[in-house]
Amino acid sequence: MIMMKRYIKGDLLSCFLNTPGCRSRNLMDIIFKSRKSWLSFMLLVMVLCPGWQARADDTVRTPDQMRSELKLAVDDLLAHLQAITGREYQAVTSDKPQGESDIILARSGAKGLPATIAGLTEHNSQAYHVFGDGKGPMWIVGHSDLAIANGLYSYLELLGVRWLLPSEKWTVIPSRSSVKLSVDKLYQTQFLTRTFFGTGGFGGKHAGDPEMKIQRHWEQWMRRMRYNGPIKLGGHTGEAFNKTFREQLEAHPQYLAMIDGKRQPWSVGVKFCVSNPDVLALYTQWRLDTLADAIKRDPNGPLSFATSVDPADGGGHCTCPDCLKLGSVSDRVFTCANQVAKAVAQKFPGKFVNLYAYNEHAFVPGIDLESNIIVSLVPYGLHRTGMNGQQFIEAWSRKVKMLSIYSYWGVTDWTMCRPTFSFNESALTQLDHWRENNVSMIALESSHSSGSMGWILYALAHMAWDSTSDPHQIIDSFCQTAFGKASSPMNRLFDRWSDHYLQSDHELATCFANIQEAMGMTSDPAVQARLRDMVLYVQYLALLHDYEKEKANTPESLAMMKQLLEHVWKMHDTAMVHSYRIYQLAIHRRENKHKTELEALWPIKDPTAQSWQQATPYTSEQVDQMLIDGLAKYKPLDFKPQSYTGDYVTLPDDPMDTTTDKRHLVKMSTGELEFKILISEGMTELAFDFRAGPVKNPNHLGDPITLVDADGKTVYEKYFPADGQWQEIVIPVSKPGVYSLKVYDQKAFCLLKLPQSVYTTMVNPFVSADVCSRMYFYIPKGQKTLAFFEAGVIPITLFNNKGQKVDMNGQRGIVVVDVPQGQDGTVWSFWGYKSYTPMRMLNVPHALSVSPNILVPESALEVQ
Ligand SMILES: [Zn+2]
Known part of the structure; x- marks a missing residue:
């Protein structure tokens, strides 16, 4: 039995809208506004198209019985097809419809499938195939209803639809008259399930979102982005x-x-x-x-x-x-x-x-495991096996067939919706580990913030289904689709954030300038609307930055937090920040002494409160003024970021002092640390002092120390107990060359004393659990300024090559100071850094040494 409920207006419209040049969606609104104009339209159509008849092909043929996930997707498909073509599409469920459907959804076992789809059987339950020859029907075939549902979304993407971020503003729907494509594409993924959720959730129905709009948007976006699994x-x-x-x-x-x-x-x-x-x-x-x-x-x-x-x-x-x-x-x-x-x-x-x-x-067990065991790993952080994330996954992947990964990507509690989760450094590295080790499932704890994580999750959704995709191209095309002609300045913004978001006045100034430049390059209202969302997000980052300049739980910080919360709720509808979680964190953590006052100001259960009533979305004019104000308030600094490459080498004519065997204390932060160490001709051993802990936990394994020689061969590997005792470690060495000394601290806050008479350099981003002792770095010849990023709890003290203090003019965040003539091509130093946010050198080599005996990447020796 055919279930075709067709409305004649759909057919009339399709006939009309197929005429070139008559494809405005506003037209529909005008036509159907009154019965009178509707009648005149009918007459017009009957005159213009005398041979009109019902279009049997404006239908989607579905399986007779569908699971709820497919039903939802079919409804979404029908709505999108109508938005694309202006014609109303219907779902039909019979095997023998009268006439041919435009689109056929089928399970892989169905009869009459095009031959090309047979290959689907080789792939897992998530695989699906989208096929069309441009003339006949489009086929979307999958092993399961979920696979077909995912197939619908890929098909809509092939038609040009993009759900860039979870909001209508960031949804792009093209206009087309035909939805038939010439395509023959198999989609498959090693990741059976791909899911994420934002810590703290949405808070259900509350005064900030009585209709739970934002939750619906994210849930819908996750379906469309194929974040799901069987x-x-x-x-x-x-x-x-x-x-x-x-x-x-x-x-x-x-x-x-x-x-x-x-x-x-x-x-x-x-x-x-x-x-x-x-x-x-x-x-x-x-x-x-x-x-x-x-x-x-x-x-x-x-x-x-x-x-x-x-x-x-x-x-x-x-x-x-x-x-x-x-x-x-x-x-x-x-x-x-x-x-x-x-x-x-x-x-x-x-x-x-x-x-x-x-x-x-x-720990990986010593016994053999049954083949039907799935093991879920939390590789980055919460285990003390002495292995880093990659080693942990590798060890387990040798033991079990099915691995599930739980990972933390830009959790609101840690980032406060700043884009500090690095796409290039963290997201791509982790994804590589998962691919290489045949991980089957991914579950992320993240943030419901489009600004900090939406674009990264957009990229992951596509990378998970296409291991050959170029991640940077996905970000480029995201910018291209979102900003069109104005994409190039926005591309620069997202490129910067993909590396590291360095919170500072300079970064905020650059963001506002990028958006302003983009605004000047477009007159497209849809692009302008997205740029205004970006203004609101950068303004949020600016308010957060200003808030953090104040000491928490003071009258000053409370005033700033009030401003921040007002902004958060006014921009709630954009989904750019995870409003509900920020609200919770503000009240329960950041300004917990002002909890009662803030709760009274924003009563989460009383939508009639004045503050909620006043938290209406900003007007375009207000946002444009915000951009002007932002540009006036934050000024960019004058420096050019520079990176350095090549092998680690000593400085030319370096008068190394080998007379002292003094050892220099490095207070280490937890995690992995790597030092490059030059083992010179004639050295027979490397000796240093090490202390970890004390840690009370009897199951603590201690900290592993490894030494890798110039050929990449591990010459030493040993765990040291976190017992709080200093011990001297002496490692025999035979071959000269640049070695890597790696320490992996398991939250034991280890200390290390390295000999000053040996050329060393620490190559990690520099974090320090306690105020650091003196660290040395090199300023290449020809460099006229020194620029670095710091987020220390107290300002560092900077010294030039003569050991004189250098005035930093009270700068924090990104610091730029002049390098007087003659002081380039020399070694400078600093002390006093304390922060878990990495300090980074921005235009000189990020190579920090415990003494002036330093190793630098070779390209640093070229004159700038
Ligand atoms: Zn027992």
């Missing part, structure tokens, strides 16, 4: 197990973990004794029943793919003699996972179990 993994299960089986557990004390020789009493978070076969059987049956329930409810639903076997959160694993025989904590936790995995494979072939590699079971 699998939803559960988390910790131990707590629910304990609650469900409290009676049995209390009746059998031997079921519960033994710690210090004693069986633990029941509690919500208590672990069970994995070596006890009875409690393991009880747990296994419970997981099987849970999976059976999910499969019964929805056999292909996201919860039917795997059942979680992650223990209760925290430590306290059983240490009874039989459990200890099983091996490490990881061995014990994965012994349990193996047991459930075997039972699942037997009862539900093709289904999985999943758990985190986390806390005490972050």
